[in-house]
Amino acid sequence: xxxxxxxxxxxxxxxxxxxxxxxxxxxxxxxxxxxxxxxxxxxxxxxxxxxxxxxxxxxxxxxxxxxxxxxxxxxxxxxxxxxxxxxxxxxxxxxxxxxxxxxxxxxxxxxxxxxxxxxxxxxxxxxxxxxxxxxxxxxxxxxxxxxxxxxxxxxxxxxxxxxxxxxxxxxxxxxxxxxxxxxxxxxxxxxxxxxxxxxxxxxxxxxxxxxxxxxxxxxxxxxxxxxxxxxxxxxxxxxxxxxxxxxxxxxxxxxxxxxxxxxxxxxxxxxxxxxxxxxxxxxxxxxxxxxxxxxxxxxxxxxxxxxxxxxxxxxxxxxxxxxxxxxxxxxxxxxxxxxxxxxxxxxxxxxxxxxxxxxxxxxxxxxxxxxxxxxxxxxxxxxxxxxxxxxxxxxxxxxxxxxxxxxxxxxxxxxxxxxxxxxxxxxxxxxxxxxxxxxxxxxxxxxxxxxxxxxxxxxxxxxxxxxxxxxxxxxxxxxxxxxxxxxxxxxxxxxxxxxxxxxxxxxxxxxxxxxxxxxxxxxxxxxxxxxxxxxxxxxxxxxxxxxxxxxxxxxxxxxxxxxxxxxxxxxxxxxxxxxxxxxxxxxxxxxxxxxxxxxxxxxxxxxxxxxxxxxxxxxxxxxxxxxxxxxxxxxxxxxxxxxxxxxxxxxxxxxxxxxxxxxxxxxxxxxxxxxxxxxxxxxxxxxxxxxxxxxxxxxxxxxxxxxxxxxxxxxxxxxxxxxxxxxxxxxxxxxxxxx
Numbered sequence: 001x002x003x004x005x006x007x008x009x010x011x012x013x014x015x016x017x018x019x020x021x022x023x024x025x026x027x028x029x030x031x032x033x034x035x036x037x038x039x040x041x042x043x044x045x046x047x048x049x050x051x052x053x054x055x056x057x058x059x060x061x062x063x064x065x066x067x068x069x070x071x072x073x074x075x076x077x078x079x080x081x082x083x084x085x086x087x088x089x090x091x092x093x094x095x096x097x098x099x100x101x102x103x104x105x106x107x108x109x110x111x112x113x114x115x116x117x118x119x120x121x122x123x124x125x126x127x128x129x130x131x132x133x134x135x136x137x138x139x140x141x142x143x144x145x146x147x148x149x150x151x152x153x154x155x156x157x158x159x160x161x162x163x164x165x166x167x168x169x170x171x172x173x174x175x176x177x178x179x180x181x182x183x184x185x186x187x188x189x190x191x192x193x194x195x196x197x198x199x200x201x202x203x204x205x206x207x208x209x210x211x212x213x214x215x216x217x218x219x220x221x222x223x224x225x226x227x228x229x230x231x232x233x234x235x236x237x238x239x240x241x242x243x244x245x246x247x248x249x250x251x252x253x254x255x256x257x258x259x260x261x262x263x264x265x266x267x268x269x270x271x272x273x274x275x276x277x278x279x280x281x282x283x284x285x286x287x288x289x290x291x292x293x294x295x296x297x298x299x300x301x302x303x304x305x306x307x308x309x310x311x312x313x314x315x316x317x318x319x320x321x322x323x324x325x326x327x328x329x330x331x332x333x334x335x336x337x338x339x340x341x342x343x344x345x346x347x348x349x350x351x352x353x354x355x356x357x358x359x360x361x362x363x364x365x366x367x368x369x370x371x372x373x374x375x376x377x378x379x380x381x382x383x384x385x386x387x388x389x390x391x392x393x394x395x396x397x398x399x400x401x402x403x404x405x406x407x408x409x410x411x412x413x414x415x416x417x418x419x420x421x422x423x424x425x426x427x428x429x430x431x432x433x434x435x436x437x438x439x440x441x442x443x444x445x446x447x448x449x450x451x452x453x454x455x456x457x458x459x460x461x462x463x464x465x466x467x468x469x470x471x472x473x474x475x476x477x478x479x480x481x482x483x484x485x486x487x488x489x490x491x492x493x494x495x496x497x498x499x500x501x502x503x504x505x506x507x508x509x510x511x512x513x514x515x516x517x518x519x520x521x522x523x524x525x526x527x528x529x530x531x532x533x534x535x536x537x538x539x540x541x542x543x544x545x546x547x548x549x550x551x552x553x554x555x556x557x558x559x560x561x562x563x564x565x566x567x568x569x570x571x572x573x574x575x576x577x578x579x580x581x582x583x584x585x586x587x588x589x590x591x592x593x594x595x596x597x598x599x600x601x602x603x604x605x606x607x608x609x610x611x612x613x614x615x616x617x618x619x620x621x622x623x624x625x626x627x628x629x630x631x632x633x634x635x636x637x638x639x640x641x642x643x644x645x646x647x648x649x650x651x652x653x654x655x656x657x658x659x660x661x662x663x664x665x666x667x668x669x670x671x672x673x674x675x676x677x678x679x680x681x682x683x684x685x686x687x688x689x690x691x692x693x694x695x696x697x698x699x700x701x702x703x704x705x706x707x708x709x710x711x712x713x714x715x716x717x718x719x720x721x722x723x724x725x726x727x728x729x730x731x732x733x734x735x736x737x738x739x
Contacts (some may be wrong), residue, residue: 286341491525554577
């Protein structure tokens with residue numbers, strides 16, 4: 001269902017009442033929350049059979065008045081007759097009309113266009129199957145690669161047999177893995193320091209050859225994952241082989257040079273997994289790899305990864321849909337890019353470390369390893385102790401890596417985020433490192449594409465396989481369109497979360513990808529001074545419409561789980577369907593001119609969620625110190641306004657002499673607010689970094705909290721301690737340590 005939590009369950013009647021309350025006037029929307037199909041049935045009706053208002057374009061809902069010849073819109077109050085295409089649905093007896101989903105429930109779901117079947121077999125995949133690509137950092141240590149290997153094996157178990165999977169690795173070179181090969185093989189292309197990849201990846205390996213059906217090639221995919229090795233381990237194997245063969249040409253790879261490095265392999269070099277280029281220290285060309293992969297994925301906008309002129313794409317171009325801005329994107333394969341990082345990118349475009357500093361550290365590390373500790377540099381060479389000291393100094397400087405990040409690098413990742421969003425690619429980032437990974441700079445890529453960020457400080461404490469499995473096995477919506485319509489008197493003005501506004505239509509927002517727990521916040525604003533007291537204004541009503549694409553499994557009998565009308569006959573023999581759906585939720589709340597009554601009907605969880613988004617926006621624009629001060633000032637003003645509201649007839653002198661009620665006795669929902677505000681001030685989001693705090697913790701917390709439902713956000717901000725006398729009995733309703 002579409003879950004909507006309003007900050008105020010009784011709306012303020014106008015702007016004056018709102019200012020006296022001094023609470024956020026808005027809501028938190030969870031558009032892809034789990035739908036209770038027991039109430040709505042197992043069939044989805046086509047959306048074009050459901051009545052729509054010809055004035056405000058809202059959908060018919062349970063707050064509308066229906067008759068056998070017409071209906072009245074609950075948002076604008078317009079009465080209209082049914083269109084000819086709706087008569088079959090609504091020209092029925094009243095008891096049957098009241099049983100329709102839009103007439104009996106506040107939330108309902110409908111089908112947009114015709115489902116597109118996806119067939120999977122030994123010959124391959126037919127249809128826009130979901131695509132999953134793993135982009136793995138092989139510059140990490142052996143334990144990191146072992147953890148990623150376990151996570152990708154878990155991912156295989158979570159993916160449906162009709163999904164397409166691809167594996168790409170990167171370090172100082174990028175490798176495209178041929179997962180159909182009986183023996184694991186890779187095609188490499190070097191990554192250079194000052195330029196992008198030499199050739200497009202499509203020339204190295206066609207995209208259809210990279211993407212492998214999970215069901216038909218699961219054994220070969222598993223073998224390729226088991227063969228994954230860290231770049232440094234590969235180099236040691238190659239160096240040993242070079243010692244046995246000084247010429248270095250017997251196995252088809254270039255010989256090592258004097259400084260321990262080898263020239264990059266030519267584009268398209270194919271070799272077994274145990275082969276590699278010998279160099280002293282692996283580097284991490286993440287930016288170049290990301291840019292190359294996004295350019296590679298442009299091939300998904302062409303057959304066989306799109307549905308062609310029929311299906312969802314054709315359903316989108318009707319004249320009515322154009323007029324009402326309900327435009328559908330092409331029926332393209334949903335794409336999930338899983339990136340695994342073990343450290344800061346330090347090579348090529350998008351690098352976050354000064355390359356000169358990186359080379360110096362590598363050179364000093366080599367000296368420390370090769371020289372005995374008691375060896376002195378009598379002929380002017382650097383002794384091992386001095387080299388180690390210089391290396392430690394460089395490592396300390398690396399903690400201030402953000403000073404090395406240029407505006408061009410930040411712009412690089414912002415442009416990459418735009419590219420990912422425009423391609424409909426959801427980018428997830430899994431970072432496993434005790435040091436910095438660069439999340440504050442790279443976070444826009446995940447934020448704009450609807451992806452998630454996972455941060456682990458060590459391999460031993462990581463739950464990466466479990467998190468990857470949960471992430472991929474859950475339900476996802478892609479290519480989403482979110483529109484919020486309101487009745488007269490107010491309108492949405494600001495939206496927060498991982499979405500972006502449409503450039504052409506008002507109140508229409510694009511969501512590249514979201515799961516069942518993702519939330520978005522918004523502010524409301526009055527359109528007139530009178531607000532809801534203006535003559536002719538209907539009761540405040542809000543309608544949220546969320547249109548999205550989902551991959552639905554199909555049962556062997558031909559119908560999908562949650563079978564839709566008209567889709568089963570077209571999907572005989574199909575393994576999955578690509579469906580375009582729309583969820584519509586309509587809520588109506590009563591206004592009040594009494595500020596104290598509005599405060600008594602506040603939702604603490606939703607207030608904190610909206611407040612957190614506002615404070616995060618202020619912290620990004622003005623800094624954490626200014627955001628902390630704004631939050632303190634807000635709480636002081638709230639307490640002052642509450643004091644005035646509880647004593648409406650008191651004079652200014654009486655207000656000054658009266659004791660301020662900081663326990664909010666007259667408004668119980670506000671009693672938790674001071675404690676929650678204090679927790680926000682002390683959280684990693686706003687507090688100065690604590691000694692030993694992970695450099696990327698603040699960016700991780702900001703990204704995580706921005707999408708949590710209000711109830712889960714409250715738990716994250718201020719955990720509650722509970723005591724139980726047994727597993728089912730709560731010993732204390734409210735533990736003393738949680739007061």
